[in-house]
Amino acid sequence: MDYAVEMLGIRKEFPGIVANDDITLCLKRGEVHALLGENGAGKSTLMGILFGMYQADRGLVKVNGKEVRIGNPNVATKLGIGMVHQHFKLVSTFTVTENIILGSETRKGFVLDVKTASRRIEELSQRYGLNVDPYAKIEDISVGMQQRVEILKMLYRDAEVLILDEPTAVLTPQEILDLGVIMRNLIQEGKSIILITHKLKEIKANAHRCTVIRRGRTIGTVDVAATSELAMAEMMVGRQVTFKVDKKPAVPGAVVLEVDSLSVKNNKKCLALSDFSLQVRAGEIVGIAGVDGNGQSELVEAIAGLRKPESGTVRLKGEEITAMSVRGRIQRGIGHIPEDRQKRGLVLDYSIAENMVLEVYHREPHSRRGILNKLAIKQYAERIIASFDVRSGQGAASIVRSLSGGNQQKAIIGREIELNPDLLIAVQPTRGLDVGSIEYIHKRLIEQRDKGKAVLLISLELDEILNLSDRIAVVNQGERVGIVEASETDENEIGMLMAGVKAEGGEGA
Numbered sequence: 001m002d003y004a005v006e007m008l009g010i011r012k013e014f015p016g017i018v019a020n021d022d023i024t025l026c027l028k029r030g031e032v033h034a035l036l037g038e039n040g041a042g043k044s045t046l047m048g049i050l051f052g053m054y055q056a057d058r059g060l061v062k063v064n065g066k067e068v069r070i071g072n073p074n075v076a077t078k079l080g081i082g083m084v085h086q087h088f089k090l091v092s093t094f095t096v097t098e099n100i101i102l103g104s105e106t107r108k109g110f111v112l113d114v115k116t117a118s119r120r121i122e123e124l125s126q127r128y129g130l131n132v133d134p135y136a137k138i139e140d141i142s143v144g145m146q147q148r149v150e151i152l153k154m155l156y157r158d159a160e161v162l163i164l165d166e167p168t169a170v171l172t173p174q175e176i177l178d179l180g181v182i183m184r185n186l187i188q189e190g191k192s193i194i195l196i197t198h199k200l201k202e203i204k205a206n207a208h209r210c211t212v213i214r215r216g217r218t219i220g221t222v223d224v225a226a227t228s229e230l231a232m233a234e235m236m237v238g239r240q241v242t243f244k245v246d247k248k249p250a251v252p253g254a255v256v257l258e259v260d261s262l263s264v265k266n267n268k269k270c271l272a273l274s275d276f277s278l279q280v281r282a283g284e285i286v287g288i289a290g291v292d293g294n295g296q297s298e299l300v301e302a303i304a305g306l307r308k309p310e311s312g313t314v315r316l317k318g319e320e321i322t323a324m325s326v327r328g329r330i331q332r333g334i335g336h337i338p339e340d341r342q343k344r345g346l347v348l349d350y351s352i353a354e355n356m357v358l359e360v361y362h363r364e365p366h367s368r369r370g371i372l373n374k375l376a377i378k379q380y381a382e383r384i385i386a387s388f389d390v391r392s393g394q395g396a397a398s399i400v401r402s403l404s405g406g407n408q409q410k411a412i413i414g415r416e417i418e419l420n421p422d423l424l425i426a427v428q429p430t431r432g433l434d435v436g437s438i439e440y441i442h443k444r445l446i447e448q449r450d451k452g453k454a455v456l457l458i459s460l461e462l463d464e465i466l467n468l469s470d471r472i473a474v475v476n477q478g479e480r481v482g483i484v485e486a487s488e489t490d491e492n493e494i495g496m497l498m499a500g501v502k503a504e505g506g507e508g509a
């Protein structure tokens, strides 16, 4: 069999946890091979070993049939293995070419040979249908384009095996389709791809085979065309899963959040949200649908107190909070699951325990007269860890940086729900989560609603918006272009509104 990569019997232990336990993954040349596993199953660790970031404790790696020792990423690069990480590694003030040649520059005399490099990048870009401008600055191009630059970086270094770590998590629906085309172009040219993703639809659409791992062990490798999404999901979590959300009709009560004529500028000082009004009542979930970058982030930041609006007001339970501090808002009952878990959600070098009390460490029982009560904090964190199934090597004492992405997300959600807020703002709450965890988080959000809390849900996943929300507001270019009852709408109508076709139903905010 013609394998580009064989990973055989791989084992890797971290303090307190076996991240990979006898895992086998064989990548055929010219295939897209999905790697599927629940959060913390060990996918990133396995790929870290292939890319030379970690050393396996046991097992064998073969590239093109030959046993290799991949001591660091440079060795991986020389062996033709490239990786696009979830968080891109680009210098935003550099151009595309400068980023791509960084670390492997060629010179003419003392001068960097940017011209030849740009020409080669242009050729590669055309050959694989990437459409990247070598002279554009990274900060001026979209996230989707930046990802293509990462792909080009690998191709420039002659990678034959490309590892894509949850590549669609940051992409818009159109960009996801485009990436599918790019992957097809790559394999047509003989490249092989390992695709880490939680999205079964994408595996179905793009992958030939899929290896499923659970709790560090290989469950099996299946032929994707012959295996249903449900079957793959069940292999992954080891039990039956349902994709449908069960919920009773909402019983909305008093208005909890009232946003009135809010206008907010973005970092570039342009109006990102204009004259936006919305109400969220107790006992309902209001979803905000929109293509990424249409003012959702600015709306959330203005409500959470992270950004000052230009005009308009924000009220919580009747009280104006437009200019109130973040802590004041938290104390009055706002919980916030932020968009970027690493930048806004967590302090990565703190333990789980410390992260769980970031908003409440100054209150009893977590501290008294300025002295922290470590035991109370640990117990508080352990409760969240248990009820949200946050998996880590050393429980509450684990440093958050060492947690898998999905477990970091579960920790944040647990922390915010534990605050029992009157208004819970959930931004992309299930980004990077496996289907089992998504099911659980959805249940918990609905439970909040049924307890009479107001939930504002912002998500780029239309399915999530449609399944969870009671009402849906659609934003386009910072304006509210429609607000509809979730039970009376469908994907098509929301899609039209997202594209900017106005259809205000005459209903109030």
Ligand SMILES: Nc1ncnc2c1ncn2[C@@H]1O[C@H](COP(=O)(O)OP(=O)(O)OP(=O)(O)O)[C@@H](O)[C@H]1O
Residues within 6 Å of the ligand: 014, 015, 017, 018, 019, 037, 038, 039, 040, 041, 042, 043, 044, 045, 046, 391, 392, 393, 402, 403, 404, 405, 406, 407, 432
């Ligand atoms: N550097 C590290 N130090 C200690 N523990 C680690 C380290 N890296 C990973 N782990 C642990 O190993 C386990 C596997 O993590 P890994 O990141 O490989 O999972 P994953 O399958 O990629 O998960 P996700 O889908 O959530 O990103 C987790 O329990 C994680 O906490």
